[in-house]
Amino acid sequence: MTRDLITANVLTGFLGAGKTTLLNRLLSGPDLGDTAVIINEFGDIGLDHFLVEKVDGDIVLLKSGCVCCTVRGDLKDAVLALFERRARGDIPPFRRLVIETTGLADPAPIIATLAADMMLKYHFAIGNVVTVIDVPNGLHNLETFEEAARQVALADRIILTKTDLGSAEDSHALRAAVAAINPAAVVTSGDDSGTVAALLTQDIHDLASRPAEARRWVASARHADHRHGSEDRNRHGEIRALSLTMDRPIAWARFSLWLSLLVHRHGTRILRLKGILDVEGAASPVVVHGVQHLIHPPFHLAEWPCEKASLLVLITDGDLGDLQRSFAAFVGTQAEVRTAIPASL
Numbered sequence: 001m002t003r004d005l006i007t008a009n010v011l012t013g014f015l016g017a018g019k020t021t022l023l024n025r026l027l028s029g030p031d032l033g034d035t036a037v038i039i040n041e042f043g044d045i046g047l048d049h050f051l052v053e054k055v056d057g058d059i060v061l062l063k064s065g066c067v068c069c070t071v072r073g074d075l076k077d078a079v080l081a082l083f084e085r086r087a088r089g090d091i092p093p094f095r096r097l098v099i100e101t102t103g104l105a106d107p108a109p110i111i112a113t114l115a116a117d118m119m120l121k122y123h124f125a126i127g128n129v130v131t132v133i134d135v136p137n138g139l140h141n142l143e144t145f146e147e148a149a150r151q152v153a154l155a156d157r158i159i160l161t162k163t164d165l166g167s168a169e170d171s172h173a174l175r176a177a178v179a180a181i182n183p184a185a186v187v188t189s190g191d192d193s194g195t196v197a198a199l200l201t202q203d204i205h206d207l208a209s210r211p212a213e214a215r216r217w218v219a220s221a222r223h224a225d226h227r228h229g230s231e232d233r234n235r236h237g238e239i240r241a242l243s244l245t246m247d248r249p250i251a252w253a254r255f256s257l258w259l260s261l262l263v264h265r266h267g268t269r270i271l272r273l274k275g276i277l278d279v280e281g282a283a284s285p286v287v288v289h290g291v292q293h294l295i296h297p298p299f300h301l302a303e304w305p306c307e308k309a310s311l312l313v314l315i316t317d318g319d320l321g322d323l324q325r326s327f328a329a330f331v332g333t334q335a336e337v338r339t340a341i342p343a344s345l
């Protein structure tokens with residue numbers, strides 16, 4: 001028997017960026033009527049509760065501080081309590097859960113809990129992580145607050161809000177800064193009304209959308225790489241993006257040993273990892289995804305979304321040493337492993 005998993009989305013973004021406004025928009029559309037919401041407010045009074053419309057009864061408000069600090073207790077309990085109410089028929093059988101974090105939350109422990117906790121995993125599948133960033137304050141926040149940069153680094157989808165309060169140049173500069181931190185995420189604007197529901201519904205983990213998603217993030221990574229050059233130019237505060245590519249097929253056992261050691265040593269500092277690999281003996285490309293210590297099970301794509309080669313994009317918090325050298329030591333030679341994405345890919 002296959003279980004029908006409920007998609008759990010994390011909606012994050014810095015203080016006042018427009019998370020609740022976006023959530024209201026999402027919930028008022030026709031595509032997301034069967035959505036439950038968990039909102040985390042920082043401080044004693046949970047105001048946002050009164051600002052989200054149309055989902056009365058399906059909202060759980062966490063009040064005990066920040067989700068990322070209380071994640072193992074509060075969040076897990078709240079998600080399971082919501083699920084039990086659903087199972088008892090107290091609330092409608094929601095098919096999606098959106099967790100709106102506080103503006104100060106680091107989303108990584110939230111994502112890791114959803115993806116790794118055995119009980120949550122049994123009922124929920126993690127969906128897109130959506131980060132809201134506003135044009136008037138976004139650049140400043142990215143430069144000033146590590147949380148803001150981490151929220152961007154962990155996103156699958158990034159939406160620029162308050163474009164009406166800034167110039168086209170401001171939006172452009174923010175897009176460039178965001179792409180430098182997270183070259184693999186899709187970036188859209190809040191005024192692009194056609195795309196709002198797609199932030200959640202075009203799920204990067206869906207089997208059907210995997211090839212298009214892989215094509216898209218390889219293209220985004222290539223675009224960002226060409227615009228910003230090598231690793232040094234992709235730095236943003238302590239958060240940096242690095243691409244590793246290799247033309248020759250990779251031995252899976254060697255790659256997975258390298259990855260295990262890397263995760264063991266630096267797990268919490270690997271904010272995001274995405275790779276499409278040409279594996280020795282495999283007819284089709286292998287895709288790997290990771291957030292911190294959590295590496296999702298690798299899967300095959302039916303065909304190559306780009307030229308046949310291996311590409312790994314790592315977004316890290318701080319300098320993890322010479323990753324090119326360590327990668328090369330395990331899977332190839334120093335000359336074979338490049339940190340710039342070739343134009344052919």
Ligand SMILES: Nc1nc2c(ncn2[C@@H]2O[C@H](COP(=O)(O)OP(=O)(O)OP(=O)(O)O)[C@@H](O)[C@H]2O)c(=O)[nH]1
Nearest residue numbers: 014015016017018019020021022103161162163190
């Ligand atoms: N002009 C303009 N204002 C916006 C836009 N999006 C949000 N706002 C306003 O910005 C303010 C903050 O929006 P919220 O949606 O509450 O932001 P939030 O990220 O949920 O805020 P916190 O939960 O406090 O972190 C509100 O007054 C919104 O009306 C936008 O696109 N344009």
